[in-house]
Amino acid sequence: MAIDQIHDLQQVYRKLLHSMSRPGTISSIEQETKQVDINFGCADSFILSAMVLLDAEVTFHVLSKDRQNLIEKISNYTSARFASVKEADFILVLQEDEESDVLEAMAQCKIGNLIDPQQSATWIIESAVLSNEDALVLTGPGIETAAHLSTGQSFRFWQARDSRIKEYPMGIDMIFADSSSQIACLPRTVSAIPMEVK
Amino acid sequence: MRTNTHFAFFDEGSKKEIRRATLKAVAIPGYQVPFASREMPIARGWGTGGLQLTLSLIGKTDVLKVIDQGADESVNAVSIKKLVQETTGVQVTDQTEEADLIQSRHRIPEIPLTKDQILVLQVPMPEPLRPVEAREYATKRMHSEDDYSGAWLMLFEQIVKYGKTATAADHPVYVNGRYVMAPSPIPRFDNPKMHQSEALILLGAGREKKIYAVPPYTAVESLAFEDYPFAVESFEGQECRLCGSAHVFLDELIDQKTGETVYQCNDTSYCMEQLNSTEKAEVESSYA
Numbered sequence: 128m129a130i131d132q133i134h135d136l137q138q139v140y141r142k143l144l145h146s147m148s149r150p151g152t153i154s155s156i157e158q159e160t161k162q163v164d165i166n167f168g169c170a171d172s173f174i175l176s177a178m179v180l181l182d183a184e185v186t187f188h189v190l191s192k193d194r195q196n197l198i199e200k201i202s203n204y205t206s207a208r209f210a211s212v213k214e215a216d217f218i219l220v221l222q223e224d225e226e227s228d229v230l231e232a233m234a235q236c237k238i239g240n241l242i243d244p245q246q247s248a249t250w251i252i253e254s255a256v257l258s259n260e261d262a263l264v265l266t267g268p269g270i271e272t273a274a275h276l277s278t279g280q281s282f283r284f285w286q287a288r289d290s291r292i293k294e295y296p297m298g299i300d301m302i303f304a305d306s307s308s309q310i311a312c313l314p315r316t317v318s319a320i321p322m323e324v325k
Numbered sequence: 326m327r328t329n330t331h332f333a334f335f336d337e338g339s340k341k342e343i344r345r346a347t348l349k350a351v352a353i354p355g356y357q358v359p360f361a362s363r364e365m366p367i368a369r370g371w372g373t374g375g376l377q378l379t380l381s382l383i384g385k386t387d388v389l390k391v392i393d394q395g396a397d398e399s400v401n402a403v404s405i406k407k408l409v410q411e412t413t414g415v416q417v418t419d420q421t422e423e424a425d426l427i428q429s430r431h432r433i434p435e436i437p438l439t440k441d442q443i444l445v446l447q448v449p450m451p452e453p454l455r456p457v458e459a460r461e462y463a464t465k466r467m468h469s470e471d472d473y474s475g476a477w478l479m480l481f482e483q484i485v486k487y488g489k490t491a492t493a494a495d496h497p498v499y500v501n502g503r504y505v506m507a508p509s510p511i512p513r514f515d516n517p518k519m520h521q522s523e524a525l526i527l528l529g530a531g532r533e534k535k536i537y538a539v540p541p542y543t544a545v546e547s548l549a550f551e552d553y554p555f556a557v558e559s560f561e562g563q564e565c566r567l568c569g570s571a572h573v574f575l576d577e578l579i580d581q582k583t584g585e586t587v588y589q590c591n592d593t594s595y596c597m598e599q600l601n602s603t604e605k606a607e608v609e610s611s612y613a
């Protein structure tokens with residue numbers, strides 16, 4: 128069975144919204160990933176997150192240089208246009224991507240401006256299996272006291288993110304999607320402190 | 326004749342645009358995110374912003390409650406429910422606890438909302454600085470510079486004039502210590518319910534084309550001066566003439582026969598529930 132563009136994507140959106148409103152909260156979209164019958168060569172939850180948000184009105188960037196195939200598939204399915212890392216509304220990061228490329232993109236992507244802070248890039252990141260182990264300590268709006276999240280990203284990744292959110296309200300928002308049909312989000316408002324050095 | 330056959334009225338492109346704006350609104354609490362507000366088959370000013378949010382959110386299994394100034398049965402609430410139901414087939418309810426989506430105009434329900442609920446508030450005027458500055462680019466600049474002297478001046482002038490802040494409804498709030506936000510024309514009584522709320526609160530202004538949000542567990546402070554602290558409407562010594570509730574927002578009515586002032590819950594479904602539970606308790610105790 129194929130993905131239902133209306134009802135399945137509505138369900139994924141609600142999970143995204145739930146997790147974006149409650150940073151660190153991991154949502155399962157297993158019911159919806161079951162319906163994905165095309166092999167994009169990446170996690171189904173990652174592709175579904177992109178499908179929920181991408182259309183002809185927005186642009187995306189894929190970091191990996193040898194994924195022309197993925198770029199074409201995403202364009203075909205969503206009608207979104209590929210753009211440079213500096214212009215893209217969505218930055219799509221795969222687990223296989225080199226850390227140096229990720230850090231460079233983080234430094235270059237758009238973070239909005241003080242008048243229009245919403246004109247910023249949203250990152251959709253294919254992550255290691257998400258868990259609420261205390262790799263990261265999260266605090267900020269949406270979190271009652273503190274939350275814990277493990278995404279598999281390095282210390283340098285969090286440092287780089289930190290440098291792009293320190294001029295709040297400018298910043299970047301992140302969606303993590305794993306191979307176990309789980310998603311979690313980190314809006315720019317949330318401080319993420321790594322508890323171990325990798 | 327309704328020729329629109331889309332689920333939840335909108336085509337998927339319209340929903341996506343609202344959804345993207347909503348996620349940005351959650352990520353920047355209290356900031357008004359522009360969106361391409363659509364024409365709706367209800368009159369503008371009757372909650373098209375809230376309705377567009379609801380339609381972008383709703384799925385087949387949701388249970389919807391719509392209230393207008395505390396009442397589930399008002400013409401406006403009924404016509405919104407009708408449109409949503411006709412295009413989605415979802416279940417509607419009057420019971421606050423049963424709903425997972427609650428669209429409201431001018432009130433936040435008396436029953437505390439939970440993490441499994443989303444409150445959508447209809448907003449006629451999203452810009453708290455509009456009374457002091459008519460130009461949109463100028464108010465956007467003020468927000469960007471965290472310059473809220475205009476909002477403070479407004480409150481100061483009220484105090485000079487009336488000896489207190491005289492905002493009847495829509496008293497401005499500071500969200501997450503950064504943006505001053507119009508909470509929509511809820512009474513001051515409801516402002517504290519936004520502070521560290523368990524439920525996500527989304528606000529939509531159709532005519533002004535803005536979406537903004539208060540995520541759960543977010544600081545929401547009503548603007549006030551140290552020597553003139555913020556105060557909610559007081560109904561001290563009063564209670565609902567029907568259910569006997571105190572500590573809720575009461576409507577002041579004049580009894581037609583006696584000419585006396587009487588009070589009644591503004592949140593009608595809350596009042597009904599109190600009545601039902603008292604009756605039940607009475608029945609149960611009479612059998613005991």
Ligand SMILES: [Zn+2]
Nearest residue numbers: 565568590596
């Ligand atoms: Zn009552």
